[in-house]
Amino acid sequence: MKTGIFICHCGHNIKHTIDVKKVSEYFKKFPSVTVSEDYPFVCSEPGQDMIRDSIEKQGLDRVIIASCTPSLHGEMFKDLLKKSGLNPFLLRRVSIREHCSWVGDDVEANTEKAKRLILAGLYSAAHYVPLEEKLVDVTKSALIIGGGVSGLSAAAFLSKMGMQVYLVEKEAELGGHVRTLKNIWPARKEGKSIVDEMVNELSGRKNVEIFTSTTISAFEGFFGNYQVTLNTPEGEKKLTAGGVIASIGFSPFDPGIKPELNYGKDERIITTLDFEKNGDAIKLPGKPRIAILHCVGSRDEQIGKPYCSRVCCINALRVAEAVKDKYKDSYVESFYMDVRAHPRGGEEYFEDTQEKGVLFTRANVAEISPTPAGIVIRGEDTLFSETFEREFDLVVLSIGMSPPIDNKLIASLLKITLDKDKFFLEAHIKLRPFDTAVKGIFIAGSCSGPKDVEESINHGRASAVKLFGFLNLGYAYVDPFISYVDPKRCSGCRMCEQACVAKAIKYDETKRVVHVEEAACMGCGLCNATCPSSAIGLKGYIDCMIDDEISAFLEAI
């Protein structure tokens, strides 16, 4: 066996807390190791050239790259092996960054741990065999769940590119929250007109099918061929989609959760959303006194919402501006923690609002209590460290964006994950913000965390571009990590058949052994762990590989 071990410094990221020289020297003494090198950045072009050179010149038959975690640069390194004439499944990635250099400070301990991790990779890779990727057909169609601005923008892009689009919306009308908003900032347009424009773009396209008042009732299958069951007003409908974009938006925070705000107890305490809907109808005295509260349902650890909702400072400014424009002699006071006027132009908007005479008080509001004379706000001014008590005619709560109501339902149907705040989790916050951990399933808009209209539209389009890239090929390679049976060892006990959730194992009555139907096998490995005769193995994770990894962790070195 001729193994090449390439240890990455990742600049300082790995080298800083692992003695990489010591590690590369250590592996030079192994008879099965032909090359053991450390290098500043193995993912760089010269780094890749070095690996390719070694494979070609030294005739390596195993490659171990000890660097960042395997879910990063995975395809790139596989391609590198292919280009060097080596089967890509003879590559083993060992994570010495996310699982070693970044999680411990002690150089000596980390160096020893890195040796063990690489040793496990070396032992395991010794059992590797060349594998062929499975080729599957991909249906050129996309399912988009949620017809808010993010879903609409995804649908517009995909349909323009000629993909079949199925757009599913739970409500009777498309457009989500934006449809109900007036004077959207910074466009200064009615939300309805923005949404109508987007819907018009879709109507008339033959490759778009829109289902309103519809929900998803079942979802099965794998990338390229998801089987979807819809619950439409006309009854059940089944369709096949190659990939999915989940864009089910957010739900407005319900201030009823915080009893001290007395929301719902008095009609003079309203939310920004109520103000959007009925702002014009509210009766106020000639010189109204109006309070606006920022961060209601955001940046609040106590109710499990530590995040900033990003749109509510601007919404608070919009309310303040609307009141000031209508009532020149009004007293408008905004209570904030700090003003985060996120989008471009937001800071200027904040300044303009101040110039219009809106008062900004940095405060912790403790209580809002309705009295016949007015609504009393008690709190602490955190700049002057003094308590205050003031009376208003109207209190507007600038509510934040909470996760969508159907987050759990959709997550469990699609088998995607929620983040700690219960929004959908992206595959990687910086490198893969549109993907989920499941191939072919993307997320768009505010269902993956608070976003304004512009961000939601961009997120939708970006996810659509990525999904298009997957679908347009018409085929896909899937990992060949599926199970196989050694008929000589199989006793025909059929325990694996019972265990297999995918029903991928079939019993042959005449031969009295089982076999695995490759197309159906999901690659979980349950059968492998179940078989009492060690007759069935999951490629890439067979018993001896895992056994030897365990030994590598524990044996004396």
Next chain:
Amino acid sequence: MGEAKKKDGVEIVGFACSFCTFKASEMAGSLRMKYPEGVKLVQVPCSSRVDPAFVIKAIFEGADGVFVAGCHPGDCHFIKGNYYTRRKIAALKEMFDAFSMKEKLRLFWVSAAEARRFVEKVTDMHNELKERKNEREKA
């Protein structure tokens, strides 16, 4: 084999499902969270891939503890692999208990988003095992 080890730290072998716990561990790394270096992971496609024989092997070869970690019940990428895991590990735990070493085996659920939970779980296990080890050495 166990005696041959010259290291005196606590060694834990963890089996981590690719879709959840392994992802959480990646995120813990990205966030530069710290946990004891004795914790080492074997990546498996699903917690149901873990054969009880692996657990026993790890203990025989000197691991101070073993954990199996997968997706929360109901969240398994392979539909219900983790229910099988739960049953298997429960049976194994009884066996461990019979040999008075039930602290050596733990099963926990960590979703891909729960980097902090991952670190808390492994650190907690490490600390308990270390305490026991110290007690034994004193005795």
